[in-house]
Amino acid sequence: MSNSIPVTSPLLPPLEEFMPFLEEIWASKRLTNGGPFHEQLEAALAEHLGVEHVCLFSNGTLALVTALQALRVTGEVITTPYSFVATAHSLLWNSLKPVFVDIDPLTNNLDPKRIEEAITPATTAILPVHCYGIPCDVDAIQKIADTYGLKVIYDAAHAFGVQHNGTSVLNHGDLSVLSFHATKVFNTFEGGAIICHDRKTKQRIDYLKNFGFADEVTIMAPGINGKMNEIQAAFGMLQLRHIDAALQARKRLFDGYAEALADVPGITLLEQPAGVDWNYAYCPVFIEASRFGVSRDEMYNRYRARDVLVRRYFYPLITEFPMYRSLPSSDAAKLTHAHLISSRVLCLPIYPDLTDEQQDSIIDILLSARGA
Numbered sequence: 001m002s003n004s005i006p007v008t009s010p011l012l013p014p015l016e017e018f019m020p021f022l023e024e025i026w027a028s029k030r031l032t033n034g035g036p037f038h039e040q041l042e043a044a045l046a047e048h049l050g051v052e053h054v055c056l057f058s059n060g061t062l063a064l065v066t067a068l069q070a071l072r073v074t075g076e077v078i079t080t081p082y083s084f085v086a087t088a089h090s091l092l093w094n095s096l097k098p099v100f101v102d103i104d105p106l107t108n109n110l111d112p113k114r115i116e117e118a119i120t121p122a123t124t125a126i127l128p129v130h131c132y133g134i135p136c137d138v139d140a141i142q143k144i145a146d147t148y149g150l151k152v153i154y155d156a157a158h159a160f161g162v163q164h165n166g167t168s169v170l171n172h173g174d175l176s177v178l179s180f181h182a183t184k185v186f187n188t189f190e191g192g193a194i195i196c197h198d199r200k201t202k203q204r205i206d207y208l209k210n211f212g213f214a215d216e217v218t219i220m221a222p223g224i225n226g227k228m229n230e231i232q233a234a235f236g237m238l239q240l241r242h243i244d245a246a247l248q249a250r251k252r253l254f255d256g257y258a259e260a261l262a263d264v265p266g267i268t269l270l271e272q273p274a275g276v277d278w279n280y281a282y283c284p285v286f287i288e289a290s291r292f293g294v295s296r297d298e299m300y301n302r303y304r305a306r307d308v309l310v311r312r313y314f315y316p317l318i319t320e321f322p323m324y325r326s327l328p329s330s331d332a333a334k335l336t337h338a339h340l341i342s343s344r345v346l347c348l349p350i351y352p353d354l355t356d357e358q359q360d361s362i363i364d365i366l367l368s369a370r371g372a
């Protein structure tokens with residue numbers, strides 16, 4: 001058995017709690033194609049999240065690819081270089097051209113002040129990310145979208161359950177996309193969803209995720225197979241019973257890190273903006289080598305040497321990867337904030353099962369490295 005501490009660990013309720021769900025699936029012989037657990041989970045998530053419509057998917061990336069299809073996005077799409085690579089890959093899978101715009105260094109999200117200068121006659125949409133679950137400047141982004149007639153699709157893979165001024169952050173934009181991957185706050189092993197605001201859009205997305213079938217003999221569009229199966233959906237129903245306790249545990253851990261690291265020169269923690277009910281999805285710290293005394297990469301190596309599997313989310317930037325780096329908007333000179341943040345970030349372990357002793361040792365490794 002390895003004693004290593006991962007950066008994240010899945011929320012796995014006791015196995016015996018899952019058995020009755022499995023027995024129900026076996027008895028019904030409904031394994032997929034919008035079975036009872038799929039229906040239950042869509043309704044339960046809409047209620048839990050405070051959104052109008054939920055379309056479940058087999059994973060978040062297929063949900064992103066399908067969201068762009070659903071809105072018939074064409075040409076160029078403005079997006080962020082500071083994200084998981086699937087954000088931009090979803091554009092290439094739709095033969096769309098990503099146009100990268102720098103981030104706001106306070107929120108780590110697409111900087112609305114830099115969007116307008118990136119708009120061309122070919123621009124049809126904006127694909128921002130609520131990075132670490134911190135909401136984008138949704139009002140500024142919507143204002144630009146309205147002015148230029150652009151669609152807005154939020155990659156909300158980190159933003160499960162995040163509320164902003166008392167309402168779900170998922171209610172902004174035309175569509176929002178969630179991921180229920182094992183590493184996320186809420187998981188269905190693999191899984192995802194598109195959040196939309198009206199029944200017609202939900203209908204279109206539901207056709208698209210099932211090959212385009214409207215009925216046995218009618219194909220509405222060249223759809224894909226993005227359906228969530230009954231085992232995934234049942235596991236989602238079980239997760240929902242445990243999600244509040246998991247979020248409380250995450251908050252306690254984040255507050256513990258914040259308290260221990262608040263006044264360390266050269267270490268900056270994630271800022272929680274006013275009015276945001278956050279989900280504590282990640283615990284990034286930003287290490288300024290000249291003030292802390294040790295570089296981010298040296299810290300990364302020290303943790304690894306102690307079997308603490310910290311991660312550099314997000315390094316490298318998406319714009320550094322071979323399929324993106326030759327795009328004009330990938331020019332590092334125009335993405336100075338993204339590059340700076342990417343060179344400083346280190347995500348510390350945060351998940352409900354992390355013990356206080358483990359957290360103390362993680363904090364100790366950082367504090368004892370000071371000035372080394």
Ligand SMILES: *Cc1c(COP(=O)(O)O)cnc(C)c1O
Pocket residue numbers: 059060061062083084086087129155157158178179180181190191192
């Ligand atoms: C996890 C993630 C995705 C992809 O979701 P999957 O469910 O793993 O396909 C997309 N975007 C971001 C920002 C993510 O963190």
